[in-house]
Amino acid sequence: MQELFNYFPSFLLVFVRITSFFVMMPIFSYRNVPNTMKIGLGFFIAWIMVFTLDLPLLEIDNMYIFLILKEALVGLFIGFLAYLLLSAIQTAGGFIDFQMGFALANVIDPQTGAQSPLTGQFLYIISLLFLLSVNGHHLLLDGIFYSYQYVPLDQPWIAFGNANMAEYMVKAFSRMFVIAFQMAIPVVSCLFLVDVALGILARTFPQLNVFVVGLPLKIGVSFIILFIMMGVMMLVVSKLFEEMLYFLRGLMNLMGGA
Incomplete structure (x- = not known):
């Protein structure tokens, strides 16, 4: 029992990093997941990690509050980067909706409470199901598990002063747009050809109302x-998931001061 009390400060720090990771992490951070489940899952994962990892024995002193803040920031940054890269799917749906004519027909995402494009929400749900089918959520949990190899528990600081960190986040942000463009380009390019064809028809047959014909035609072609x-x-x-794990490892390496 005394050994358990000795590990309590370390357990609390691990619990803070995991729960802050769940605040931003895809799937676990959604509103339809009960908060009691998030806290309970974080508690049991932290309990397992304390006795699995070779963590140092810490004491609650004047520096302990800074360690708690550091753990919360590490979890939030890792979860935010994972969410940022997965947002490429909804961005691709926004590009497609703009060409389809669905740009104004946004829906409320029940998972986040924010507005999202129709096609983007459809692709995002399919991608989440794909992520769960290939056990991608296990890889995200592995990421927070192995983060202690890059950012140790007793390290009281994060290398925010590292000039490479800002450049790295900009690189991840730009990579998100590149992946979104790669996903949307087949549909967007086909719709561009449809617009060209409708423009030719409008010049050839002036009596043809392209606004009436064009919208259902573009929707059908898009589907x-x-x-x-x-x-x-x-x-x-699937390549996006690989990029996400690569960027998470690089971010943890930079936060550790490497």
Whole structure:
């Protein structure tokens, strides 16, 4: 029992990092996941990690509050980067909706409470199901588990002064847009050709109302292209998961001062 009390300061720090990670992490951070489940899951994962990792025995002193703040920031930054890269899927849906004519038809995402594009929400749900089917959520938990190799528990600081960290976050942000463009380009390019064809028809047959014909035609073409290219999009999503793990490891390495 005395040994358990000795590990209590370390357990509390691990618990703070995991719960702050759940605040931003995809899947676990959604509003339809009860807070009691988040806290309970974080408690049991922290309990397992304390006795699995080789963590130092800490004491509650004047520096302990800074360690708590450091752990909260580490968890938030790691979860935010994972959420940022997965936002590429909704960004791609926004590009597609703009060409389809669904730009104004946003829906409320029940998971986050924010507005999201129709196609983006559809692709995001499919991608989350794909993430769960390949046990990607286990890889995210592995990331927070192995983060102690890069940012030790007793390290009282984060290398925010490292000039490479800001550059790294900008690189991750730009990479998110590149992946979104790669996902959206098949549908967007086909819709551009449809617009060109409608423009030619409008000049050839002035009596044809392209505004009445064009919108349902573009919607139908978009659904057909989405159905055909869904496998390719999921291939890009799998590459996105690899990029996410790569960027998470690099961010933890920079926060550790390497």
